[in-house]
Amino acid sequence: MSDQSPADIELRTSRLSLLRPTTEDIDAIFAIHTDPEATLHNPSDALTNRDEAHDLYERWNDQWQRCGYGYWVVRRHGSSRQLGFCGIKPMELYGMKILNLFYRFIPAAWGQGLAGEAATAVVTWASRKAPDLPLIARVRPANIASQRVAVRAGLTRAEHLDGIGFDGFDWIFATNLPE
Ligand SMILES: CC(C)(COP(=O)(O)OP(=O)(O)OC[C@H]1O[C@@H](n2cnc3c(N)ncnc32)[C@H](O)[C@@H]1OP(=O)(O)O)[C@@H](O)C(=O)NCCC(=O)NCCS
Numbered sequence: 505m506s507d508q509s510p511a512d513i514e515l516r517t518s519r520l521s522l523l524r525p526t527t528e529d530i531d532a533i534f535a536i537h538t539d540p541e542a543t544l545h546n547p548s549d550a551l552t553n554r555d556e557a558h559d560l561y562e563r564w565n566d567q568w569q570r571c572g573y574g575y576w577v578v579r580r581h582g583s584s585r586q587l588g589f590c591g592i593k594p595m596e597l598y599g600m601k602i603l604n605l606f607y608r609f610i611p612a613a614w615g616q617g618l619a620g621e622a623a624t625a626v627v628t629w630a631s632r633k634a635p636d637l638p639l640i641a642r643v644r645p646a647n648i649a650s651q652r653v654a655v656r657a658g659l660t661r662a663e664h665l666d667g668i669g670f671d672g673f674d675w676i677f678a679t680n681l682p683e
Contacts, residue, residue, distance in 0.1 A: 515576060515625045522576035522590065522622060524568055525561060529577045532586035533557045541611045545647040548670040549608075567593060573633065575606060578622045587613040590622040592630050597640060597665060597676075603630055605641040607653060614649070620656035627657040631680065638681045640665070642674040651677065 515522035525533070534557035536542050543550040551557055568574040575591030588609030595604045605626065607619050630639055640662070641654040659677035666676050 513573070513576075515629055516581075517621045517625050519580055520587075520618065520622055520625070521579050521581055522625060523579070525564060525575065525577045525589070527561065529586060530554070530557050530561045532577065533561055533589070536586075536588065536608055536610055539611065542608055545644040545650065546671050573630075576622070576626065578609070578618070586610075587618060588622070590619065590626050592626060592634075592639065594637070598667075600682075601637060603634060603637045603639045605639055605654070605657070605659070607650070619649075619653045623653050623657035627659070627679065635680070639679050641677045642669050643677060644669075644671060645673065645675050651675070 513524050534551060534554050537549060537551040537557065537560070540550075551560065564575050571594060573592060575589045575593070577586050578588045578590055579586060588607065590605075590607040590609075592603040592605055595602055605623060607623050609619050613619075627639060630637070639659070641650070641657075641659055643650045643654060654677035659679045662676045662678040662681060665678065667674060
């Protein structure tokens with residue numbers, strides 16, 4: 505999977521370009537994961553030093569090599585500024601293999617529909633490339649913006665899967681669950 509060309513994995517929406525991160529994105533990974541607003545609901549994701557950002561990038565990159573998909577870095581067309589990250593990670597939930605949807609954007613980019621646009625592109629891509637896997641988002645009950653992004657991307661509440669996560673009780677939103 506590591507020999508994919510960028511064209512194989514770039515996702516494009518009307519406003520956004522989503523690309524596989526490179527080492528050039530480590531500073532942006534560090535910045536967003538040390539921003540108190542961007543980690544407010546998920547403090548377990550917060551980083552404290554650049555080495556941790558480097559390690560996180562390596563884990564993301566390993567997953568890209570293993571799976572052929574992962575977390576994308578999101579920019580507006582024609583801009584070099586990283587606005588956020590959005591992607592999927594294989595996990596198990598109650599013994600069920602699933603894809604977990606992730607999105608985190610810099611506060612300066614919030615409120616413009618960008619996360620919803622990126623998440624929709626990722627969910628659409630996953631439905632074609634991994635049609636057998638349920639896709640979920642684990643969201644803290646107070647994180648209304650994240651819940652709205654999950655719904656905008658086509659996920660619906662799956663209360664029966666709710667449970668304790670890394671930062672407390674998580675509400676589960678899902679699509680493509682088995683009957
Ligand atoms: C969650 C997050 C990605 C949303 O980013 P965003 O670019 O502002 O989202 P959008 O502009 O696409 O908005 C999506 C929806 O959320 C709503 N929304 C955005 N901010 C909101 C807020 N503070 N309160 C209530 N609704 C909000 C929008 O109105 C929109 O609703 P709609 O789909 O009904 O039109 C962003 O807040 C973020 O990065 N938060 C920190 C990281 C995080 O919590 N990630 C999720 C972990 S589960």
